[in-house]
Amino acid sequence: MNSFMDRMSEKLLPIANVFGNQRHLLAIRDAFTTIMPLMIVGALAVAINNLPIPGFQEFMGKIFSYALEDGSPIWKTLGGNIWNGSFGIMSIFMAFLIGDNLGESYKMNGKIAGATSLASFAAIGGMVGADAKGLFIAIIVGIISVEFLRFLSSVRALQVRMPDGVPQGVADAFNNMFPMMIVVTLVGLVTTLLLRFGIPNIINVFYELFQKPFMSLTSTLPAAIILAFVPPFLWFFGIHGANMIDPFMQLINAPAIEANAAAIAAGKAPEYIVNKAFFDAFVNMGGTGTTIALLVAIFLVARKNRKMSTISSLSIGPGLFNINEPVLFGLPIVLNPIFFIPFVFGPVVLSTIAYLLTSAKLIPVATVVIPWVTPPVIGGVLATQSIQGGVLAAFNLLLMVLIYVPFVVIANRADEKEQEM
Incomplete structure (x- = not known):
């Protein structure tokens, strides 16, 4: 087993280093991290506007009796306004933030790179797809525009040198003036050529086709199973699995959450089961690998093991808020063959159960992005806006405790034998 883990580490660590330090993926990940609070409040606003509690709509209608000309209650405009300021302009945020982050990684002026990226996104028709519909195009245009800007800004003939003493921000603006103009003009030309070939808006076409x-x-x-398997598998070898796949996860998560919110607002059933809220609510309780269940299992069957009980006592507080590095490296779980099976495959079992029950409509779809520090079970209630979600989270947590128990017993016996030697 040790030789197997050594071989896996040798193969995975170089790949992880490449992905973990890849500047474009980092720019995307950090951009999503910046707008995460807006995603949370936007999804929550839509959920409150359409809260499926009997009598809630009538109660709110009586308190705020004024209605608009089209007959819609005025109190719902608050949620609509919040959506407009969050999901409604998500792609605009991403276009700027990716440009800013990528520019900073190249030691460029991040604001200028972000402005160029945003202008390019607008030039290609991005204002039509300012919501999550334009997310992929915003990412592609953001990366390409900054790469072009970086290349053009290195051409001496295009540089406008300012005398010493001019503020750095002003000097950067003039030095990048012609490169910015050229990049935006080229993108605008591409948009015109697309129009000539019968593509009035690339964002709408890209969204529908891809x-x-x-x-x-x-x-x-299958997607739920893969996304549940990969993070703990990477974490087992000491690689931050959640961070590794976060850029890819968010490409699924943001449009899915936005589409679910739009469906709810239109009185339709949300259709996208697999999203970040799904994993946060039903799988990653206590952190990757559902390690809060491991801590409970240790308290149940290995209280007399001083090392394990001490680590568990120190880890339970952070674990309630889904911070599990203390137990990952303290117990440890990382590179510990005893815990490989429950840590890696337990989340697969939980995601399968949650998916099947949600697909069978026994549990509402997770439609609200919850803060990643939301405690277990509470997250299930908030993500699905239902008691059923909390019940499923509690069931999955209990099941995971049972899965961990026999492996905790094995680890405890291994510690006892080691002490006897």
Whole structure:
């Protein structure tokens, strides 16, 4: 087993280093991290507007009796306004933030790179797809525009040198003036050529042909299983699995959450089961590998093991808020063959159960993005806006405790034998 783990580490660590330090993926990940609070409040606003509690709509209608000309209650405009300021302009945020982050990684002026990226996104028709529909195009245009800007800004003939003493921000603006103009002009030319060939808006066409089918493909049981398996598998070898796949996860998550919110607002059933809220609510309780269940299992069957009980006592507080590095490296779980099976395959079992029950409509679809520090079970209630979600989270947590128990017993016996030697 040790030789197997050594071989896996040798193969995975170089790959992880490449992905973990890849500047474009880092720019995307950090951009999503910046707008995460807006995704949370936007999804929550839509959920409150359409809260499926008997009498809630009538109660709110009586308190805020004024209605608009089209007959819609005025109190719902608050949620609509919040959506407009979050999901409604998500792609605009991403276009700027990716440009800013990528520019900074190249030691460029991040604001200028972000402005160029945003202007390019607008030039290609991005204002039509400012919501999550334009997310893929915003990412592609953001990366390409900054790469072009970086290349052009290195051409001396295009540089406008300012005298010493001019503020750095002003100097950067003039030095990048012609490169910025050229990049935006080229993107605008591409948009004109697309129009000539019968593509009035690339975002709408791309969404219908590629992005929407991609979302449907990933919102399946095999996708749920893969996304549940990869993070703990990487973590087992000491690689931060959640961070590794976060850029890819968010490409699924953001459009899926936005589409679910739009469906709810239109009185339709949300269709995208697999999203970040799904994993946060039903799988990653206590962190990757559902390690809060491991801590409970240790308290149940290995209280007399001083090392394990001490680590568990120190880890339970952070674990309640889904911070599990203390137990991952303290117990440890990383490179510990005893815990490989429950840590890696337990989440697969939980995601399968949650997917099947949600698909059978026994549990509402997770439609609200919850803060990643939301405690277990509470997250299930908030993500699905239902008691059923909390019940499923509690069931999965209990099941995971039972899965961990026999492996905790084995680890405890191994510690006892080691002490006897």
